[in-house]
Amino acid sequence: MQKPLKILLFGKNGQVGWELQRSLAVLGDLVSLGRDSVDYCGDFSNLAGLAETIQKIQPDVIVNAAAYTAVDKAESEPELARTINALAPEVLAKEATRCGALLVHYSTDYVFDGSGSQPWKESDPTCPLNTYGATKLEGEQLIALHCARHLIFRTSWVYAARGNNFAKTLLSLAKERDSLTVIDDQTGAPTGADLLADITAHAIKQTLRSPELVGLYHLVASGETTWYNYAKFVIEYAQRLGEKTKVTLDTIEAVPTSSFPTPAKRPHNSQLDTGLLQNNFGVTLPEWQQSVVRMLEEIIKNK
Secondary structure (H helix, E strand, O other): OOOOEEEEEEOOOOHHHHHHHHHHHOOEEEEEEOOOOOOOOOOOOOHHHHHHHHHHHOOOEEEEOOOOOOOOHHHOOHHHHHHHHHHHHHHHHHHHHHHOOEEEEEEEHHHOOOOOOOOEOOOOOOOOOOHHHHHHHHHHHHHHHHOOOEEEEEEOOEEOOOOOOHHHHHHHHHHHOOOEEEEOOOEEOOEEHHHHHHHHHHHHHHHHHOHHHOEEEEOOOEOOEEHHHHHHHHHHHHHHOOOOOOOOHHHEEEEOHHHOOOOOOOOOEOOEOOHHHHHHHOOOOOEHHHHHHHHHHHHHHOO
């Protein structure tokens, strides 16, 4: 009788990590760790502790959903951001190779400079605009250097019904204010953490059967929008569900990125081409509106 797959998940309390606990549990024996886990080390600032944890558990699959994601704060904490986004993944990569595990990791569109209007392909040249993007890119490179058996998924504009997200903040502000200003010159695809988790579980199963599928993939929902049009979609659908707001569609104003100066530069074009992932894994990624509708129904009906 074949022994069950042993899966080690880091970052269990984040938006993606929370959904991964659901999607990965059906694949085998799952050990889920967060920063404050007691029995094993899940703290990505403790590199020696991470190595020891993997050596003790000896997993077949390691899934890393932990990251330093405070994009602006990273500009003033570059060393901590690098430790969590690059040096810790390097440890995971080395230990995965030692114990023969498949390593799954998440990266970001911020590895690109956001120029042009075409969706970015995996083979396009990288050029991060900020510290967060630079540390995530270094993490990708260190994983590729030290662990041949890896799946890296670049994604963007991630949200979940659990925790804070753009739609929740928007709805809260829409009840307090008569008008809102929203950026209209950044383009991407809102991508649900549940979609990321489900595709990850599917990709792990496929890759364990077909090892040649390892590599780097872009993973976002289909379609594209701007933050401004995303905001209008959220308000319109929330109102359809009976949500009362002071803001109307006519009082949402489109503004350029320059209206909201931030310590870290943001890419204007966050579109990612997912053709490689869809072809290699035989999946069709849903339009971004589909998961946003489900998320809105969940947070509004469960209040």
